[in-house]
Amino acid sequence: MNRVPNPLIEQMANELEPVRALRFRDGALLVGLAVIITVLGVELLDGIWRGIAAGEASPFFLIANGLLLVLGCASANSVIGMATPQVGNRHDGPGWAMAMAAVLPLAAFVTLLGHDHPVAALQDPYGLGCFASGMAASILTAGALILWLRRGAPVSPKLAGLHIGVAATALGSAAYGLACPIDTVSHLGLWHAAPVLAGAVIGMFALPPLLRW
Template sequence: MKRDRDNLIAGLADDLAPVRGFSARDGAVLVTLAVLATVLGVSFFQGLWAGILSGEAEPFFWITNGLLLLLGLASASAVVAMASPHVGARHDAPNWAAAMVGILPVAAIISVIPHGHGPSALMDPVSIHCLTSSLIASTVTGGALLYWLRRGAPVSLEKAGWFTGLAAGALGGVAYGLSCPLTTVTHLGIWHVLPVAITAVIGRLAIPRLVNW
């Protein structure tokens, strides 16, 4: 009986192979590299705005990109953690960060109401360009987080999808935002935040179908 058991265990172990460790630090490094690659890509294809260093950037520029950065970091950290689920884990930070970013488009809309302008006041010559460019810039971080989720075993795929989209859109938006010289409330509050909402919806719909374990 003991020999049969030993043979069974040996047979099961024959096909085993060592695997690389799975740690949150590696996920953080992966996201960092993705963001740096995005910034380099924006710098190469678009060029970074010199006004950032010369003091031309208005306070709202820093507020918008700072809030987007916080949202991106909070969401990316949650996604990395969700790839290795454990009991008692809470992921509330992205929700609070998203609520803070949500104030920006509200401020943009309110800023045009007293002047009696219609929706056309929210448009500018580069609005669609910023929208599409931010969406393109989000693909690198989104792809990195998708890869990380596929390596792990996330339990709540729907929530992981939301957070992946938020992280990709926010971090991609910050990377592209370094090239945008427009610092008005209407431009930043609408056209640099709208891509985040779009990528969040895309993430919610696509990630559960792309991550299987």
């Protein structure tokens, strides 16, 4: 039995090109490189606080920046995995990390309640600067994660955008936190955690169009 050749199938087959498989390791290296460059940029522009190495940082300073780092890593891990969706993939880690990091603004809120004038305590002359710097420090990591997902096939652009926003701003705020010597609960819990909330909102509503394939 002779089969009639289909020119359309032959044309489609001729246009096929080999594609390099996405590996989790490559995504992790890309994000790690973005974070390293960001930290170097913080050192060049503002200088990393030398009090950290001298043991002058308070325990809350280490805890706050550590929580942001854990949250950023958990969310970035989820984003990298979203590029190659598989049956049974779960993304619960960032949710638990977000709940854990929520201790920061909660602690700041409780601390402000103890002040006679809580509104006055919000008037932090360095607050907006740290917020803006944390957002700026997230740009390179966000770009790396967006680039990675655009090479893959995320099945939920809105969830992917949320995790990108959280990962980038958490890692960016932690990176810039190395240059900020202010270690009060209210400052770290409000102005260093605020970029993560802003990043989550931006990621959910602004990034999905960039991630659809």
